[in-house]
Amino acid sequence: MAQQHLDPPTDPTAGPVSGDALAGYLRAQATEFLRSLRQHRETGGAANGSEESVEAARALRRSARRISGSLHTFRPLLDPDWSEGMRPELAWLSGTLAREHAYAARLERLLGALNRLSGSSALPAQSGGKAVGQPAATASAPGPRTQPAGNLTVGAAKAGALLDRQLTLARTRAHSAALQALGSSRFHAVADSVAVLASEVPLTPTATSTDLRPPAAAAEDRLTDAIAALPLVTAGHPYNAEALVHGLSADTAPQPQDAPWHQVRLLLRLHRYAREVLYGEECPIDVRLLAAGQALNRHRDAAEAASAAASAARTPRIAPATAYALGVLHADQRHEVEAARFAFQQAWQREAVRTP
């Protein structure tokens, strides 16, 4: 439906783009990967958790995703054995590194939402478990206040403490897993492969005379096809209440209605990376793609936060007030899911504007 709005990223220059552009892009990303890895080690690595270390891990994931995505989109131009072997290793690495950050961000999102919903700032701040067992809101609430039975602010504070405990534990485990991964021989093998890539990209013999535009166009087609299959008409009607349908169903699996949106998020990313390969250093920012991608990130984050709230509500022996607060929180985050779909629809129907 949005086909006519799409800018032509497959024609960045007057003529075809050769495999040399791909080699240059991969070399640059591999160099960036090695630089981030070095910085990560120098700043204390995963054991440190300092801002520089977190930033280095983020940059590492960023380049790993770009290498992996480009290997996928431009498969025909690369040595198939090598690239087929490389992709799952890069996916393993960026997945392992991403998890710790994801749990931290999820907790932050949920505590922020609880604060907003309570109209207070007395909930435990994200604390790595320090506030566990001490419902800070009751202790530090401004002024004395008669608390009725089943007081919901206590519920919100308890829900916050429960989520803090569960997600901090998950984060700690993810942290250990990341540490282990970075010390593993599997990781060293990936790093070695990337080091080779930084100096010599294993292109096929015909790659330098092959036009990159058809595989890039195919990546874009996969994106537009997937978007065309999304329920965008519904998403464009505010307050359609779709995201919370089945919000109380017995199924504990992630909502199946989210999957096509998650898929579009991945395809959008591949399309963006393909544009970067074609345009090289000069790649203009496409604000429409940027806004659409941000909406899909928000969609994913809210969906996972909603799921974490529902999962916490299944903890045995929690108080009804805690469960109530988690129910409100779950619905709030599913509402965020719906809002993100609306934002995506709005971003996508907008004309492409380029700010070079």
Place this chain on the structure above:
Amino acid sequence: MAQQHLDPPTDPTAGPVSGDALAGYLRAQATEFLRSLRQHRETGGAANGSEESVEAARALRRSARRISGSLHTFRPLLDPDWSEGMRPELAWLSGTLAREHAYAARLERLLGALNRLSGSSALPAQSGGKAVGQPAATASAPGPRTQPAGNLTVGAAKAGALLDRQLTLARTRAHSAALQALGSSRFHAVADSVAVLASEVPLTPTATSTDLRPPAAAAEDRLTDAIAALPLVTAGHPYNAEALVHGLSADTAPQPQDAPWHQVRLLLRLHRYAREVLYGEECPIDVRLLAAGQALNRHRDAAEAASAAASAARTPRIAPATAYALGVLHADQRHEVEAARFAFQQAWQREAVRTP
């Protein structure tokens, strides 16, 4: 802000509208009141609960509201002692008659929402208490299903049964109160006053030469002033998440943020009745007013349903799964509140269109 969009209901004809129009309107509404009352008695009255009886009670309330509203707006044209004495009695009557219907509608709305949220139709239908203690969804769920601990569908079913029990009890009490009211000497005094009104409206001596348009315009001004004070810019941004702010605060009172909207709902009604007085039988339907009024009714209904869900969650000794479902339900209805505000904003900014 919407001043320029307002149609001129204060100028329905070329010239002024005299107090005779008010007298005619009040006589017609009083006659309608007496007709509904007769029909209500003939169809078995409040004890019956048949469709005709419910319809008669609705018509009775409808005319009582119109009489009361007109007495208010056109105060200066009426005998002050008489109209000051009449209004609280009419408000008492329509309030008493409205309550039973309101509880029934609230239960229907909440069970409908629970069904939607569960993605099932296995919840107890509104049953006047029959399903109490028998969570129908567990018994009649299609096919055998392994239920994990804290299963949320069971929570939804239990929440439905709890709401059914509480709101059916409230409805039964309201029903008894309405029966008592209709048999009281207080009611007979109101009915007698309305019977007098049907033949002889107590206008002031100067009323027949007084223009109705200034008091009608004042009613409209009160409406537009109140609307101008609403946060319509926020309401016009979908998914602003305003309605759920303080959704978990300890305050059990109705949300203060709702009050200005409820006030606009009442002022919109007074404006509509004033238009009816001015235009008489020929009163054209103003679709904008109609849509705005429907949005505000939805706002009120959703706000009260959200409040009922929160209130049910404070029932002692409920299961966490029940509380969780009530939390989801509360948030869902607060989203409905937000959606209704958006709908009002959309309706109000539209140009007035008249279909005579």
